Amino acid sequence: MDTQNLGDRAQVKLDLTCDAQILPPFFLLLQQGVRFEARVGATVEEFLCTQLGIERRYLKERINTIFLDGKPVDDAETAVIRDGSTLALSAALPGLVGAAFRKGGFYARLREGISHADEESKGAAGRGLVTVKLYNLVAKELGPQLLGTGVLVETDDLEQFFAGRPDGFWSRCRHAAVDDRVSSVSDLRQGVWWQRPALVRLTVSTVPAGEGPSAKPESP
Amino acid sequence: MDKILRIDMGAAGGPKASETPVGQYAGAAGRALTSAIVANEVDPLCHPLGADNKLVIAPGMLGGTIAAMSGRISVGCKSPLTGGIKEANAGGQAAQVMARLGYAAIVLEGKPKDDSLYKVVLNKDGVTISQDNSLKMLGNYDLVDKMKSQHGDKIACISIGPAGEMKMCAASVAFTDMELRPTRHAGRGGVGAVMGAKGVKVIVLDDTGMSMRPAKDPEKFRDANKAWVDGLKKHPVTGEGLPAYGTNVLTNVLNEAGAYPTKNFMFGRFDGCAKISGETQAATEVERGGSATHGCHRGCVIQCSGIYLNKDGHYLTKQPEYETVWAHGGNCGIDDLDAIAMLDRLDDDYGVDTIEMGATIAVAMEAGVAKFGDAQAAINLVHEVGKGTPLGRILGNGAGMTGKAFGIERVPVVKNQAMPAYDPRGVQGIGVTYATTPMGADHTAGYAVAANILKVGGFVDPLASEGQIELSRNLQIATAAVDSTGMCLFVAFAVLDQPETFQALIDMINAFYGLSLTADDVVALGKSVLKNEREFNKKAGFTAADDRLPAYFRKELLPPHNVVFTVTDEQLDSLFNW
Numbered sequence: 001m002d003t004q005n006l007g008d009r010a011q012v013k014l015d016l017t018c019d020a021q022i023l024p025p026f027f028l029l030l031q032q033g034v035r036f037e038a039r040v041g042a043t044v045e046e047f048l049c050t051q052l053g054i055e056r057r058y059l060k061e062r063i064n065t066i067f068l069d070g071k072p073v074d075d076a077e078t079a080v081i082r083d084g085s086t087l088a089l090s091a092a093l094p095g096l097v098g099a100a101f102r103k104g105g106f107y108a109r110l111r112e113g114i115s116h117a118d119e120e121s122k123g124a125a126g127r128g129l130v131t132v133k134l135y136n137l138v139a140k141e142l143g144p145q146l147l148g149t150g151v152l153v154e155t156d157d158l159e160q161f162f163a164g165r166p167d168g169f170w171s172r173c174r175h176a177a178v179d180d181r182v183s184s185v186s187d188l189r190q191g192v193w194w195q196r197p198a199l200v201r202l203t204v205s206t207v208p209a210g211e212g213p214s215a216k217p218e219s220p
Numbered sequence: 221m222d223k224i225l226r227i228d229m230g231a232a233g234g235p236k237a238s239e240t241p242v243g244q245y246a247g248a249a250g251r252a253l254t255s256a257i258v259a260n261e262v263d264p265l266c267h268p269l270g271a272d273n274k275l276v277i278a279p280g281m282l283g284g285t286i287a288a289m290s291g292r293i294s295v296g297c298k299s300p301l302t303g304g305i306k307e308a309n310a311g312g313q314a315a316q317v318m319a320r321l322g323y324a325a326i327v328l329e330g331k332p333k334d335d336s337l338y339k340v341v342l343n344k345d346g347v348t349i350s351q352d353n354s355l356k357m358l359g360n361y362d363l364v365d366k367m368k369s370q371h372g373d374k375i376a377c378i379s380i381g382p383a384g385e386m387k388m389c390a391a392s393v394a395f396t397d398m399e400l401r402p403t404r405h406a407g408r409g410g411v412g413a414v415m416g417a418k419g420v421k422v423i424v425l426d427d428t429g430m431s432m433r434p435a436k437d438p439e440k441f442r443d444a445n446k447a448w449v450d451g452l453k454k455h456p457v458t459g460e461g462l463p464a465y466g467t468n469v470l471t472n473v474l475n476e477a478g479a480y481p482t483k484n485f486m487f488g489r490f491d492g493c494a495k496i497s498g499e500t501q502a503a504t505e506v507e508r509g510g511s512a513t514h515g516c517h518r519g520c521v522i523q524c525s526g527i528y529l530n531k532d533g534h535y536l537t538k539q540p541e542y543e544t545v546w547a548h549g550g551n552c553g554i555d556d557l558d559a560i561a562m563l564d565r566l567d568d569d570y571g572v573d574t575i576e577m578g579a580t581i582a583v584a585m586e587a588g589v590a591k592f593g594d595a596q597a598a599i600n601l602v603h604e605v606g607k608g609t610p611l612g613r614i615l616g617n618g619a620g621m622t623g624k625a626f627g628i629e630r631v632p633v634v635k636n637q638a639m640p641a642y643d644p645r646g647v648q649g650i651g652v653t654y655a656t657t658p659m660g661a662d663h664t665a666g667y668a669v670a671a672n673i674l675k676v677g678g679f680v681d682p683l684a685s686e687g688q689i690e691l692s693r694n695l696q697i698a699t700a701a702v703d704s705t706g707m708c709l710f711v712a713f714a715v716l717d718q719p720e721t722f723q724a725l726i727d728m729i730n731a732f733y734g735l736s737l738t739a740d741d742v743v744a745l746g747k748s749v750l751k752n753e754r755e756f757n758k759k760a761g762f763t764a765a766d767d768r769l770p771a772y773f774r775k776e777l778l779p780p781h782n783v784v785f786t787v788t789d790e791q792l793d794s795l796f797n798w
């Protein structure tokens with residue numbers, strides 16, 4: 001099996017094609033965090049909008065709460081990502097604490113002490129790996145786009161995810177390719193395709209429910 | 221809603237009911253009414269379980285009307301848990317039914333001569349009180365089934381489980397939901413123990429033959445309600461986030477922030493968080509044929525609740541809320557949603573507060589009574605509570621009692637009430653509210669994030685150094701006002717972001733009562749409620765020393781951010797200077 005190296009981390013490529021109705025469970029994978037290769041040293045806004053292709057308006061209006069390395073970010077235009085950063089994105093949240101975490105919100109003062117300070121994320125520019133966690137409506141809305149273009153997933157996370165899926169999920173999984181070679185979905189379910197790479201580059205494409213098993217995967 | 225029903229449980233010859241006009245309490249409802257009656261009529265030094273305490277149950281201002289979200293109900297008394305004044309509120313159907321029957325409040329007074337249990341039935345013909353010892357030690361679910369078989373399914377019930385009968389400090393008062401299940405609880409402060417001390421097992425309400433309360437200006441009221449509903453539906457939190465994921469949507473985010481109290485507040489992050497998040501919970505509910513979007517009462521348009529089915533597809537409980545999932549989940553190191561749902565069901569059935577129980581079990585786990593992460597052991601401990609074993613009696617009296625019994629220093633309580641699901645070292649501002657609210661540690665006491673619209677106490681710059689104190693004060697005032705309207709607190713977001721939605725709320729109240737209230741009047745209402753409550757606590761012996769977090773929050777660093785609580789005592793003491 002072909003492997004590539006990203007840093008020291010071996011990875012394989014897994015392209016899945018499934019019925020649109022089983023896409024939502026994949027969003028659970030996004031809440032745990034998926035990786036992206038990134039130009040680090042860039043601002044959060046630059047990373048999300050220029051590198052991942054998220055619309056600026058969406059970032060401004062819909063992504064209400066951002067954490068960089070566990071700290072609430074108030075300004076996506078000044079906070080900077082570095083190699084190994086974790087970025088978590090959420091839509092508006094309920095409760096006083098939800099209000100406190102809003103970026104630049106009226107109640108930001110309430111979480112003083114853990115807010116992200118821009119100088120914390122200064123680091124060398126270059127290539128790196130960034131973990132992105134997508135929560136709630138943001139996962140639902142950005143999930144299809146990001147899964148369609150591909151995300152890097154920890155093998156353990158993906159194995160656990162597959163292990164928890166019911167029969168109905170697998171019957172709606174139409175097609176699988178590992179490193180561009182066709183693989184059977186039942187093999188995938190049993191994990192026999194696995195050669196323990198550290199990371200899996202996963203793309204998930206959908207076909208409308210009811211299309212035959214011969215449906216071709218869309219190219220990412 | 222122009223009369224108060226008083227039942228003297230200790231009257232000669234047995235409990236005696238009387239109806240009085242609202243009189244001096246005219247205009248007050250919900251928390252404003254429960255706190256006014258308790259402050260006026262209850263001796264602050266009385267024993268909470270004695271004849272001199274009173275249990276007051278009151279729907280909000282707009283209860284029993286077509287106003288959306290108006291079905292919250294307040295329960296007030298002197299708390300056996302905190303020793304101070306208490307208002308705990310809940311959803312469910314009872315507020316609407318009770319308001320349509322014309323009652324602004326039900327007040328349980330006195331104390332029965334023996335340990336007999338009573339059932340109270342209220343309908344259009346009046347009140348019947350009967351002794352029924354066959355109800356003894358019934359769980360809330362069996363009790364409600366029995367009431368259904370006796371009174372039909374058009375009723376709403378207010379009841380206590382075995383924990384209330386045993387007068388435990390964690391005991392709740394249960395309210396039935398739209399499906400006539402006892403899933404909505406006035407949980408905090410041991411209000412169920414006070415109902416138990418009055419000998420009342422259940423109040424059955426039937427509004428057959430009664431109609432909606434009419435507004436003074438029906439047209440304006442209808443228009444304002446429409447604007448209100450539109451505002452709630454178009455806001456991303458009340459129109460999308462809460463309906464899709466419920467309050468448990470907060471789990472992932474609090475965890476990411478490192479402010480998710482884990483294993484009895486030892487850590488700020490929980491490894492198993494993704495397994496119990498709102499996203500996972502909603503997906504599980506939908507996958508099993510339950511529902512992730514459901515209201516706790518008719519007229520709720522946000523629908524933050526849901527229906528949780530077990531693995532076999534049978535009803536287990538309503539969708540556990542964020543605080544419950546945290547209390548029984550991350551706080552006890554448990555990452556099994558089915559076990560958490562079972563704990564929620566048992567809490568509802570035995571009639572205990574989920575926050576207090578979860579916090580208590582975590583303290584017991586730290587003491588070595590069970591291992592962190594052992595879900596079955598947690599379930600067994602709740603059964604101990606329900607059965608009233610000696611260990612169960614300790615646990616059922618809360619985290620403070622359990623900490624003392626087992627010699628544990630890390631006991632997360634203020635005024636002896638357990639802290640909810642936000643570590644005050646991570647979110648310092650909420651620590652200010654935990655410390656200073658008259659209620660004991662309570663996240664909802666400063667929840668109404670509309671404070672900036674209300675401009676409570678003048679405009680506050682949240683980035684100024686005194687911002688935390690000012691904000692907490694204003695939030696507590698605004699919340700006291702919202703609690704009095706009977707509106708679910710989750711309306712707060714739409715009200716915060718959309719001034720026209722806030723205006724619609726005031727318009728509804730004005731059109732209904734023929735008033736011309738302004739935002740200033742709403743602020744004055746909130747202040748007067750808090751003033752009543754603070755006064756009561758002062759007379760009950762509370763001092764500034766009670767407005768403090770446990771000392772370890774200032775000393776123990778909370779990983780991952782390694783922060784401590786830094787708001788000074790002087791700042792805390794200035795909170796009520798207005």
Ligand code: SF4
Pocket residue numbers: 289311312514515516517520521522523524525708709710
């Ligand atoms: S939003 Fe939730 S708590 Fe509030 S009334 Fe609706 S279901 Fe009940």
